[in-house]
Structures are given as C-alpha cells and as structure tokens.
Amino acid sequence: MSAMAHEPLSQEELLLEGFLALGTPEGYRAEFLGGDIVVTPPPDGDHEGYISLIMKQVVRRSMTDMDFSGNKGLKLARGGRCPKNHAIPDGTWAPADQGLFWGADSWMPPDGVSLVAEVTSTRAGRDRDAKRHCYALGGIPLYLLVDREKSSVSLFSDPDADDYQQVDTRPFGKEIRLPEPFAFDLDTTGF
Template sequence: MAHEPYPSQDVLLEGFLALRTPEGFRAELIDGEIIVSPPPGGHHERAISRIVRQVMRNSPAEMDFSGNRGLVLPSGGRCPKNHVIPDGVFAPAELDLFADEAAYMRPGGLALVVEVTSSRPDNDREAKRHCYARGAIPLYLLVDRERETVTLFCEPVGDDYTESHAGVFGKAIELPAPFSFTLDTEDLA
C-alpha cells in the first residue's frame, strides 16, 4: 500500500483549525505547511504603528485597519485553502469589512496588506506574497527589517505581482489610489 507524502487536504485543514496555540502565538496554514510564530517584538509593532498612523493621517480615502485578522486565500497546491494572518490589512471604511466576528475572512474589498518580517522572513518575502496575489489583494507592502528595505507589490496576476517598487529605509514609497500619498519609511527600522 502506497503512503501519501502529505496528509489529505481535509485532515490537514481539520488539524490546523483544531490547533490551540499559546496566547500571543499565531498559526497559519500556507500551501500545506502549518507555521506557528511567536508574538512579535517591539520594533515589529512599532513599524506597523508608524504605517497605520501615516495611512490614517494622509490617505484621502477613509480607511479601516485590522491587525492580525486571518484571511482565507486560494492555495497554490497541497491544501484547499490557505489560512494566513497578515500583520495588518486596510480596507475602505464604507465597506465595513471587519464587522464580522469570524476569525478568518475572504480578501474581497481589501486595499492593502502589510507584513513586517520577523522570525521567518522568507515566508513574508515569498509564500505570503504569492498567497496575497492569488487572493487578488491589489497592494502588498513588505517591510523587510533584515534587508532594511520596503517593497510595495502591485498588480496581482495569478500567483504573483507584476510590479514592485522598493527602496531602502528612508526612501519614500508612493502608495497609489485609494491611498494616494507618499509613505515615509524613515522610522520603520
């Protein structure tokens, strides 16, 4: 009898959804792999706070923000759906997307997802980028603390973004509509 190299999709998803992680930790299911991450540190949270403050202050469109809200996204292979928890997501306030009590939401209507690298930076650089593109999230902002860069990924097609704009910390990044302002990256280190 041949063994399946990976658990069946249903068993994997059921096991993932039944996980009980310690307080502050978060579990994600990305392309058939369960990833458990420790709580973020102060510099990580500081970078998120700086971005949120700028968006709320400078965006001509009124935005809602949710930190650590789970997203159900299309998979690239071994599991039926990815269950990802970005550091932050923005959506136009008039859509009222964050009112639902569900732990995981669909990405429709989201304008921007934000990740700040931490214990597994390649996960944010590659796997999550592909998840967000497959979910057709228009903009993905990656703050890479290890490389000291900020990258804005735009124009999702298939499982990747067709455009990106990157700069070192301190170089401003233009956020397109509905944000339509220049993001200061000086304090993101």
Template sequence: MTAETAPDPNDEGRVLLEGFLELGTPEGFRAELIEGEIVVTPPPLGDHEDILDSLNWQIGQRSSVRMSWSGTKGLVLRRGGKCPKNHVIPDAVLAPRELRLFRGAGEWMPPDEVTMVVEVTSSRTDIDRKAKRHCYAKAGLPHYLLIDQQKRTVTLYSAPDERAEDYMEDQRVLFGKPIDLPEPFGFALDTAEFE
C-alpha cells in the first residue's frame, strides 16, 4: 500500500460525524454522539420531567443570580484519538443570564461559559453515570448535577480534571436531603420533591 492509497485514520471519525449530523430522529427522541457511539434515547417519562420542573423552579426562585436554562441545547465537547468530538444534549444547560449564552447559538455550541449541566437518569443509566460524566469533565465543565432516579440520589460533581477525564470532587445525598449548590447558585437544593 502506498502513501497515496493508505486510508486516512481520521476518515472513520469524519464519516461517523457526518452520518450522525445527518441522522433524522423521530420527534421527541434525542440523538447524541458519545465516545464514538451514536446513542438514541426515547422521550422521557413524566417523573423525569417532574424532577426537571422542580429543579428549574428552585433555580429560578432561589439562585443568587438569574440563570439561563436550556433543555434542548446540544454541546460539542472535546474528544481525543480518532473519534469525532462528542455531541451531547444534557437535560439542562445552565449559565448566568447576563452572558446571553444561547443568543445566536446554533443547534450545537461549544461549552464555553456553561456553569452547570444536569442529567436525570432514565433508561440508559450507564451513559449518565459514566460516559457523560467523563465527557463533561474532559470539556472542563465546572459542575455536573446527576439526579439518579434508580439510586434515589443527587450528586454534584465539581473540580473537573481534563487529564484524568473525571471530576475530583463530588457531594452526594439521598432524595429528601438538601444539597448545596455553589455560587453563582448559592443555595441548598431541596431534593424532597424528587421522591
């Protein structure tokens, strides 16, 4: 095989990314590209949405600064090797309103200035508990709030270490116990409504 005919090691990743970006999913479904795998999830059930509604209300009422919130914004996150960049859609993306982070943003945006991402577990818990946690840490997202319906816990991950591809600190409580959200939120999140 000559250098002219040798396959480009990035072709596989490019083809995967192009196929992913052209993928049509049924209404309500989410398609994400996580660690080189296309993941399609069905619309969430009512308990999932009820938890997000409670979280959104508390942040809106109690946060020390006004926060912008999106439950549909896709983030493009760094990825090494031959795989294309991760394309994830968190259950919630939050940033201080004064940044106007979502203004003019397309379907996919970089995570710059994002303060916190939130996931509520549903059918594929391993994705939220591990794969997405590592993606968010690699991208340097300051806070990842994981609301685990199956374990009935809320975990706030912080202090991302991009080289370790994980968060160095975590605070975990059972449903019903408060969990402190740091500034710019600056309040104790009441998880009783998640039960």
C-alpha cells in the first residue's frame, strides 16, 4: 500500500508557518495580518502614555472588574479579508472572572475578549483598516482606536462578518462612551 501524498501547502500556509517560527528582536512585535508579516519596533513613550491613560480609567471607572494584557497574541478567525491572522493589540481587556489570560498560550482565540485597543504609530493605516477588519472577523465586541495623526478616538462596535456596523469618533478632549461591560465615559482630555 502506498502512502497518500500530502497536498502542498499554499503560499499563505507557508507564510503562516514561517511567521510562527519567526524570531523577532527583543521588544519588537511580529503579526500576521491579511497575508502579510508585519514587524513593529518598540513603541514610543507617548504611545504607551495613551494606553496607560485608558488602562487607569478602566480600573477606576469600569462597572466590571477587567483583566488587561498589553502583549496578548490573538488568533483571529479565518476567511474574508483576514485569513489566518495573528494580531497583538496594544491593549486587550476581558472580565476578570473569566480568567481568560491565565494559562493561555502565546496565541489564543479571542473568545471572551471584551475590548481591544490600538494607538496609531508608524503604520496607522494597518490600525485603521487591516486590524479593524481582523478584530471584527474575530468577533471582538469593541475596538478602540486612538488615532494620533487625526487627533481622534474611535470606538467600533457591533461586529458583523469582517467589519463593525457602528462607529463613534470623537476629537481628543471629548468623552467617548464605553458600553457594557465597561459602562463609563472615557475621558480623552489627557490625549
């Protein structure tokens, strides 16, 4: 009996395998978005400042006790514009009572994640478009985008297929409502 030949891997599958085996320099992040391997340098201080301002407000004002990760790798749904995507949001929040991050692999599915946040940097277009579509496809209920170039904050909600159906954009200095499970107005005065 002869062994069955395995079907050759597609170019995308080969890229994904290469991505998963990739060693990145210390402090850099590698993501696989829309069939592209994206390597990002460590963030600047202002970038981290925005995440810190959001995180502090969530801790103080959220109606639900939330766990936070600034480096959680998410394996997002396949298909659509985002096949086999692996993204690392600048911030990921999930209800603490789920214990979602405890014992999770480096790359985990987004099930149970309530909110992801990105602060634009050198590749703002990826945060505005590619990541938005990937997070929607992954079913993440809320995507908060701090757009430094546009001096605005956008909250994307109601994911359907590979995009969000609702968006609320406010200029820096204005509050933006974070719905349940957060249930508070995020103050962007410090942005």
